[in-house]
Amino acid sequence: MPNKLGLPNLGLGLGLRSQHFDHILKKSPEVDWFEVISENFMDSHGRPRQILKQIAERYPVVMHGVSMSIGSTDPLNFEYLKSLKTLADEVNPAWISDHLCWTGVLTTNSHDLLPLPLNDESLQHVCDRINQIQDYLERPLIIENPSTYATFKNSTIPEWEFLRIMTEETGCGLLLDVNNVFVSSFNNDFDPVEYINGLPHDKIVQMHLAGHQNCGNYIIDTHDREVNTQVWKLFQMTYQLASDASILLEWDGNIPAFDVYHSELLKSKKYMDPTFTESAQEKIYADQEQVSNPLNVVSLELTGHSEY
Amino acid sequence: MEEKVTIPLSSFQLWMQQLLLDPYQQTNVDPKSLLQDSFNASSLEAIVHHSKRLTASEHIGIYQRSYIARLRNCMSQQFSALEYALGEDIFCAFADDYLASTPSYNYNLSLLGKHFSDYLEENRPDAAEEIKEDWIDFIIELAKFEYAIGVIFEEKAEEEYQLADLNSDEGKLKLVPICELFKFQFPVRKFYSDFKNEKKPSLPFENESYCVVIRHKFKLAVYDIHKDQYEFLSSLKKGMDIPTAKSKFIENQKVTTAEFENVWTRWKARWIEAKLFRV
Structure with missing residues (x-):
């Protein structure tokens, strides 16, 4: 059923990871849809892109980017957008998403999702660029709230308010990462429930779930483990406000077998019920700090090492 | 009440990027010098909020550590x-220094290395x-080979073509579109393959080696070849047809046609089996 932006509710999806390519092609698992990291396929003309085309023939696919750099003060990278559009023409994604962030300036790419000061200047800047990008791509863009580890004294607009105005000004949709809200709220001392309540729920096209690492004084958005119970609870609350949204579980580090990954996604069904309860404490991990927003790189396979 | 801080977005981004890329100020660029037209932005603490648990510097420190760790992870992949040959610590030291001197300018992570x-x-280390x-x-040599393998894996090429078989007209045989030849001072292919097959190879002694890497139906295969084969295939790579390459080889190697034809029959059969030739 289409949601309020006219985009379909795709159901429960998983991030497409190269470790699972063969399993998906051989077993055709009952997953509703897959999300792909756009940059892993845009400039690849080898096996990963070939496999993506096969998967896109069998499943709905969404393209999720990490390098559009919507908030950067560098000029828009039309070489990037051209490559993105070419891939979109090939795999016909249900939508294209990226993050409310910047990745670098002076043409440098930090490959991180860096936070913006949220104020009138950045709001106008972001809205102008989203409008340009949507015109170029000829489709609405879906923007995700990033996980953040700092806030700035020249910010004057709460993030949820920034996102609300951004959707009103540009017509873009929201990809609400519930784990990111939890991570950012812990790191930056805000109430995640107030954040969720302040969002324009009718613009939430998709939700992300993921695991994180609680390092005690801060939380890192690691995508390398199961979803934390407190994040599930936040999802449970959010789902009652945005039940049209498609749900996706991200897993980018310590990627488990496909069935483990899928079963974690299916837990979301329990939390769609507002009466479901499960008690657990936030677990603090004493292991080494992991990387935030890990980059999932397509792994390379070599088929023969024969001596000739 | 906190004083109002004003920083143009472009200045803010230059400042923060400098903090990430050069956390120890090795470039002698003071991030503060990049805060043009700013007001009340005299220090990191004046720009970044502290929280209940972390100071402003600790908040930025998370980004600084993640920046280098994320890219180092990509380099090690x-x-x-x-990384195995150098050991993790030495590899990281080289990778960190490389990333500091050569930041990424492209969204495509394949280009990072x-x-x-x-x-x-x-x-x-022995430059002096x-x-x-x-x-x-x-x-x-190993670094060049590993990067080249990644390029071959991703590159754009014609994919719809007919592989040759033993009955194909020899005059029409051509190398498949992705067929790269390598010449090494060391047995790089063997070390690389042994590592990929989890055989824990030791650093090899110098010993000239050659290999060919092909891609067919999006799958890579690598084969050892010897010097004569490398010379012959190099002629084909340069665009020579088989009869011309054979003549050149016979002339250069000072062998008779009969001697070479005897060898060529075996080479051709093996290379057709290995999917080196199309028609």
């Missing part, structure tokens, strides 16, 4: 055999020594 072998060449150490030459 792109150069996994090299494009200049790594050049960096190793320019920063070899008159007698060079062998293992460094091996490391540089």
